[in-house]
Amino acid sequence: MSASALATTATDTASDEVLLGSAAPALRPVGRAGWSVAAQPRRRPRRAFGIIAVAGALAIAGVQMGLSIVTTQDAFEVKNLTAQQRDVNYQKNILEDEVAGLSSPQFLAANAAALGLVAGGEPSYIRLSDGATLGPKTGASEASSIEALSRAAVSNALVAGVPLVTDPEASLDTGVSIDKKLLADTPTPPSITDGLPTPATH
Amino acid sequence: MTTRATRSPRRRTVVALAVVLVVLVAFVARLIDIQVVNASQHVEDAFSKGMQKTTTLEGARGAIVDANGNPLATSMLRYNVVIDPHLAEQGMSLRDDTGAIVKDDAGDTVMVTWPEIAAEIAKVTEQSADEVRAIVDDAYAKNSGSRYQVIKRLVSTAEFRELDDLGIPFLSFEPVASRSYPDGAVAGNIIGFVGSDGEPLEGVEKLQDSCLEPTSGSIKYQRGANGVTIPGTAVEKPAVDGGTLKLTIDSDLQWYMQQLIAEETDRYQANWGGILVMEVATGKIRAIAETDSVDPNDPGASKSEDRGSRLLRTSFEPGSTFKPVTAATAIEQAGVTPGTTVTVPDRMVFKNGAVVNDSEKHATQDLTLNGGLVTSSNVAMSQFGAMVDPQTRYDYLKKFGAGEADGLGWSGEPERILRPADTWDNQTKYATTFGQAFTVTAVQVANAYQTFANGGVRMPASLVESCTKADGEVIHPKVAAPERVIKEETAKEVSLMLENVFAQGTLADDVALPGYRMAGKTGTAQISDGRGGYKKNLYFTSLVGFAPAEDPKYVVLTVFDEPKKQRMSSANRSVFKKAMAQVLTHYRIMPSGSETPLLPVTG
Numbered sequence: 097m098s099a100s101a102l103a104t105t106a107t108d109t110a111s112d113e114v115l116l117g118s119a120a121p122a123l124r125p126v127g128r129a130g131w132s133v134a135a136q137p138r139r140r141p142r143r144a145f146g147i148i149a150v151a152g153a154l155a156i157a158g159v160q161m162g163l164s165i166v167t168t169q170d171a172f173e174v175k176n177l178t179a180q181q182r183d184v185n186y187q188k189n190i191l192e193d194e195v196a197g198l199s200s201p202q203f204l205a206a207n208a209a210a211l212g213l214v215a216g217g218e219p220s221y222i223r224l225s226d227g228a229t230l231g232p233k234t235g236a237s238e239a240s241s242i243e244a245l246s247r248a249a250v251s252n253a254l255v256a257g258v259p260l261v262t263d264p265e266a267s268l269d270t271g272v273s274i275d276k277k278l279l280a281d282t283p284t285p286p287s288i289t290d291g292l293p294t295p296a297t298h
Numbered sequence: 299m300t301t302r303a304t305r306s307p308r309r310r311t312v313v314a315l316a317v318v319l320v321v322l323v324a325f326v327a328r329l330i331d332i333q334v335v336n337a338s339q340h341v342e343d344a345f346s347k348g349m350q351k352t353t354t355l356e357g358a359r360g361a362i363v364d365a366n367g368n369p370l371a372t373s374m375l376r377y378n379v380v381i382d383p384h385l386a387e388q389g390m391s392l393r394d395d396t397g398a399i400v401k402d403d404a405g406d407t408v409m410v411t412w413p414e415i416a417a418e419i420a421k422v423t424e425q426s427a428d429e430v431r432a433i434v435d436d437a438y439a440k441n442s443g444s445r446y447q448v449i450k451r452l453v454s455t456a457e458f459r460e461l462d463d464l465g466i467p468f469l470s471f472e473p474v475a476s477r478s479y480p481d482g483a484v485a486g487n488i489i490g491f492v493g494s495d496g497e498p499l500e501g502v503e504k505l506q507d508s509c510l511e512p513t514s515g516s517i518k519y520q521r522g523a524n525g526v527t528i529p530g531t532a533v534e535k536p537a538v539d540g541g542t543l544k545l546t547i548d549s550d551l552q553w554y555m556q557q558l559i560a561e562e563t564d565r566y567q568a569n570w571g572g573i574l575v576m577e578v579a580t581g582k583i584r585a586i587a588e589t590d591s592v593d594p595n596d597p598g599a600s601k602s603e604d605r606g607s608r609l610l611r612t613s614f615e616p617g618s619t620f621k622p623v624t625a626a627t628a629i630e631q632a633g634v635t636p637g638t639t640v641t642v643p644d645r646m647v648f649k650n651g652a653v654v655n656d657s658e659k660h661a662t663q664d665l666t667l668n669g670g671l672v673t674s675s676n677v678a679m680s681q682f683g684a685m686v687d688p689q690t691r692y693d694y695l696k697k698f699g700a701g702e703a704d705g706l707g708w709s710g711e712p713e714r715i716l717r718p719a720d721t722w723d724n725q726t727k728y729a730t731t732f733g734q735a736f737t738v739t740a741v742q743v744a745n746a747y748q749t750f751a752n753g754g755v756r757m758p759a760s761l762v763e764s765c766t767k768a769d770g771e772v773i774h775p776k777v778a779a780p781e782r783v784i785k786e787e788t789a790k791e792v793s794l795m796l797e798n799v800f801a802q803g804t805l806a807d808d809v810a811l812p813g814y815r816m817a818g819k820t821g822t823a824q825i826s827d828g829r830g831g832y833k834k835n836l837y838f839t840s841l842v843g844f845a846p847a848e849d850p851k852y853v854v855l856t857v858f859d860e861p862k863k864q865r866m867s868s869a870n871r872s873v874f875k876k877a878m879a880q881v882l883t884h885y886r887i888m889p890s891g892s893e894t895p896l897l898p899v900t901g
Contacts, residue, residue, distance in 0.1 A: 167529040175526050189374060189455040193478075200481040201553035215554075217876070218811050219883045223891075230813045230889040241876050242557045249560030250553055252482025253595035 197254025203268060205244035210263035214240035350520045350531075356475060357512025357768075360540030362489055362502065364549040365584070365763060369480055370489055371503070371594070373540075376452040376476040379423065379461060382445045383438040385468035386412050393465070415466060422460045423450045452476060452494065477503075483593040484553045487607040488545065488586060488761065491594035500597075500606055502762065505709060506543050509765035509773070513538040541773075544763040546582035551575065551884050555587035555877060559856075562873040563589045568858035572609040573877050576744045576853040578844060581757030583741070584852070584881075586610075606710065609857070613712035613737040614838045617823030618674045618867075620698075620733035620743075622750060622792050624683045625667055626784050627694040629791055632685035636668040636795050639901030640681040650724040654680045654732075657822070657866075664901035668795045672802045672899050674820065676732045683731030691730060692719035697783045698749065698756075699742035705758045705778055706741060714738060733821065740840075744855045747818070747842050750796065751850035754789035756781045793817055794897065797847045801894040808871040811845070811879055813889030818843020818874075820867035825860070836860045841870035845878055846890045852881045 197203060205215070217239075220231030245260075248268050260266050332340060344350045362371035392400040392408040400408045416434070417427040430449055437447040451474075453461075458471050477492050490501020498504040515537035520528045555573040563571035572588035588609045592600040628634040643662040645655050654676050670678030683691060696702060701716025716736040717726070729735040738746075741759045749756040758778040765773045784792075796817035800809060805820060821840040824832035842855040854877050861869040881887075 171522075171526050171529050186455055186459055190459065192374065193454050193456060196478055196480050197482060201484060201550050202482065202557070205553070205557075216883065218879050221813075221889060230891065232812045241880070242554065242561060244557060247561055247564075248557070249589075250483045250556045250591070251593045251599075252484075253593050253599070254478070254480065254482060 197252050197258070200252050200255065202244070202248060202250045202252055203255045203258075203260075206248055206266075206268050207260050207262045209240070209243070209245035210260050210266055214238060215242050215244065217241045344520075350518065352516055352518045355515040355517055355534075355537040357514055357537035357539045359475060359477065359492075359496070359512055360510040360542050360765075360768075362510070362543045362545065364485070364545055364547050364552075365582075366548065367544070368549050370485055370545070370547075370549060372478050372480065374476055374478050375455065375473045377455070377458040378451050378472040378474055379419075379449040379453055379458075380470045380472055381434055381447050381449050382468040382470075383434045383447050384443055384445050386415065386434050387438050387442075388412075390415065390467060418464055419449065419461065419466070419469070422457050422464075423453060425450065477594070479594040481549055481553070482595060483591045484549050484556065485545070485547050485586075486591040486594050487588055487609070488547060489594055490606070491592065491597045500592075501594075502543060502545065503594075505707065506762060506765065509543050509767075510540040512540040539768045541765045541767040543765050546577075546584060546761055546763050547586070548584045548884070551881065552585045552587060554880050554884075555585045556589075556591055558873060558876055558880070559587050560589050562876075563858065565872075566858060566861040566863045566869040568861040568869070570608055571856070571858045571861075571873070572740060573857075573873070574609065574740050574744050574853075574855040575877070575881055576748050576759065576855075578748050578751045578850045578853060579757070581745065581748055581759050582763070583744075583759060583761050586761070607708070609740050610704075610706065610708045611710050611712055612859075613714050613739050614825070615736065615823045616733040616738050616743055616840070617821040617838075618733055619819050619821035619840055619842050620695075620700075620738070620746070621671055621674065621679050621731070622796060622819060623694060623698050623746065624679050624691070624731045625671060625795060626750075626788050626792050627686050627691050628667065628682040629788050630784060631690050631694075632682075634667055634682060634685065636791055636897050637666050637901075638682075639664045639666050640670075640678055642670070642675055642678045642681070644677065646677045646680070648680070648684070648724075648728060650727070652724045652728045654728050666898055666901055668798055668897040669899035669901075671795050671819065672799050674799075674803075679731045680728040683728065688719040688722055688727055688730075692716070692722075695730065695736060697781075698746045700736045700738050702742075704739050704741040704745070706761055712737075712739065714742075733823065740855055740857055743821075743840065743842055744853050747844055747853045747855070749783050750789050750792050751817075751844040751853060752789070753786045754782055754784040756783050793847060793850070794895065796843070797894045798897050798899075800843065800847075801896060802899060805841075805868065805871055808868075809841075809843075809875045809878075811875065811882065813891075814845050814882060815847035815890040815892065815894050816843050816845040816878065817847040817850075820870065822867045833860075835865060836862075837865055837867075839865075839867040839870055841867055841874040843874065843878065845882060846887060847894065848890055848892060851885065851887055852878075854878050854881055 214236075216236055218232045220229055220233065220236075222229050245266065245268075252268065255267075256269055257267050260268075341350070345352075358373040361369055361373065363369050389409045389411045392410050394400050402408050412434070413427070413431055416431040419425075420427040420430045423430070433449055434447055437444045461469060462471065474494075475496050477496075479486070479489065479491075486501075488501055490499065490503040490505075492498045492503055498507045498510070503510065515535040517532060517534045519532035522528050555575065559571045559573050570589045573585065574583065574587075575585040576583050586607070586609060588607065590600065590604045592605045597605055625634075629636075641662060642656075642665045644658070644660045645653070647653050656673075656675050656677050660673075665673065665675060665678045667678075667682055669675070670682060695716060701714050703711065703714075714737050722730065722735075726735045745756060745759050748759075757780050760775070760777050762775045765775070767773065794817075796819055797815060799819055800806060800816045803820075809816070809818075819842060821842070823838045823840070825836055825838050827833045838857065838859055839861055840855065840857045842853065844850040844853045854874060856870045856874045856877060858869055863869065
């Protein structure tokens with residue numbers, strides 16, 4: 097823009113010179129003879145340039161508008177997705193709340209106890225090199241070393257009152273004991289002093 | 299050479315330029331005025347018009363995990379249900395499923411009254427409808443312009459969503475950062491808890507707050523219609539979550555010990571009991587169980603004295619469990635061996651007038667140092683102790699932790715007493731040989747046996763493994779350097795004698811685990827009655843030991859405060875045996891495959 101403005105000024109000056117020259121030709125300085133050459137007819141601006149300039153401006157405006165629309169659209173999209181994410185987070189939190197405490201050792205142990213499992217006492221091992229048993233060398237006793245259900249002592253508010261998976265009648269608080277009669281009928285496992293029992297069939 | 303004619307157009311140019319410049323300068327000045335000089339004023343204006351919004355981004359408090367990474371404490375959100383009583387009392391217009399206001403035949407809006415709404419809310423919050431109604435009615439009665447009243451604090455996400463789905467316009471929800479403890483009371487004595495305002499109040503929650511605490515951030519943005527963020531305006535300073543704190547505790551083992559000590563404390567009718575499991579090679583505490591442990595999910599359910607750790611806040615005179623320290627001192631400083639003999643009556647008056655009794659009457663006999671420990675004779679240990687000057691014995695007691703801090707830096711650590719040797723009176727000179735006249739904590743007793751089991755090198759006791767910051771940086775807590783307390787040879791001799799205590803002592807049959815060699819010692823400490831004497835017939839009993847004795851892996855300490863069914867340390871036998879059996883099973887430690895070499899008891 098500024099370049100064409102300067103060019104216009106230069107042309108104006110040149111035409112002034114021409115006018116002055118015609119009024120007082122004697123004073124016309126020799127050295128400035130070249131200036132008179134400028135007295136050419138004004139160049140007509142090419143239409144193509146104008147079209148390009150206008151088209152360019154329109155194109156820029158168009159692209160900018162397009163970009164603006166796209167980003168605004170994205171902003172709404174982002175808002176929707178954020179809302180979705182929030183909902184999913186709520187769901188996740190709700191699910192986490194539901195399962196919290198279910199994997200705690202006292203709850204697992206109470207479930208195991210409700211199934212009739214007992215916590216073992218002294219461990220026995222079989223040495224593979226010579227088959228010798230190390231440890232008490234007797235069968236495990238049916239007595240549990242701790243009473244994880246009937247005397248549950250380690251509380252957990254997260255699963256308080258939650259029915260056991262293995263015994264829906266019982267929970268950590270109520271500590272419904274297992275059917276003792278059923279246990280009494282269960283024979284003690286055979287002693288393994290003479291090695292592991294093998295079936296009689298061959 | 300310029301003429302008037304040529305100057306005139308130039309002047310026009312100059313003038314035009316000058317005008318442009320003046321305008322430009324004016325704009326720049328105004329710009330600086332807006333952007334710099336009065337910037338904060340304009341930002342405030344924008345805020346007040348609701349165009350710009352700053353939201354605080356809350357980081358999550360770090361998790362606490364056990365030695366295997368199982369979560370013991372996690373962060374979550376709870377919600378306070380807040381109502382606007384002023385609007386609530388006016389009721390709300392009934393809307394159909396599409397959200398349109400329902401009108402009756404006369405064209406009037408159908409209203410839902412406040413009592414009806416209260417009933418809806420109460421159904422979700424599990425309060426009675428009257429209760430909810432009263433909360434709001436009271437607030438309204440006090441101030442009819444009241445716009446804020448909490449109906450229920452800390453409801454779960456599920457309840458919050460249900461309430462939100464009711465579509466009550468004057469109900470709002472404040473998120474509150476909250477804690478969940480998946481394992482409940484497991485290690486509750488150590489973890490501690492936070493208050494309803496999120497302030498850490500007890501245990502490692504409080505002690506390690508600098509690790510767990512999050513740093514909140516903020517997001518600043520301009521809003522368009524419907525609260526949509528105007529693109530490109532958001533400036534975010536992200537929140538930094540708290541670090542993950544890893545404890546040395548093994549939660550499965552911890553649970554077993556808590557269940558066990560609860561049953562046994564009940565069985566022996568003690569005031570309280572405790573079990574401590576320490577790893578020999580590292581000094582790391584794998585379980586620290588006691589009765590009664592708080593459930594951090596609901597600290598209000600516990601009595602105030604049950605909400606912290608008793609075991610870490612109790613110091614006691616150790617009694618016989620510190621006799622091996624006397625033995626180690628005599629071996630190193632008086633040239634005594636496990637076979638060195640002294641003549642032991644059941645009551646002895648020393649030259650300086652001090653009188654020492656054994657706990658049971660017996661005929662005068664010649665006991666070896668080993669025999670002194672096996673029979674737990676005060677008279678024998680007094681004589682072996684007296685072979686070393688008090689100052690040296692004081693130094694040994696101090697090296698074994700008496701009178702010192704236990705290194706855990708726990709809050710409310712008890713006072714520990716060990717008076718300077720030059721202030722020991724005649725009785726104290728002998729009493730210190732069998733664990734009286736100074737106090738220690740349970741951790742220090744376990745640490746002393748860890749030292750014997752670890753060839754004489756004490757590893758500092760620790761409860762905290764590491765803190766992993768949100769950026770992944772792992773910080774290990776500073777602990778004291780390992781310290782050689784006694785010579786390796788001395789430690790071996792003392793260990794062997796402690797094995798003989800388990801093999802030849804009165805407790806042998808009750809504590810033996812077939813296949814394993816174990817070493818340890820009982821302690822029946824007298825309890826100060828607070829009037830300068832001791833309580834009659836009430837003791838602080840302990841049994842501490844390690845296994846397998848030929849290559850020790852774990853120290854187990856069990857204590858009871860004033861057991862009443864059996865008053866002496868014999869009360870600790872069954873709990874010790876079960877605890878040790880569980881430790882050996884839990885860590886898959888193989889039986890010894892050898893027998894304890896028996897040392898002579900009498901000379």
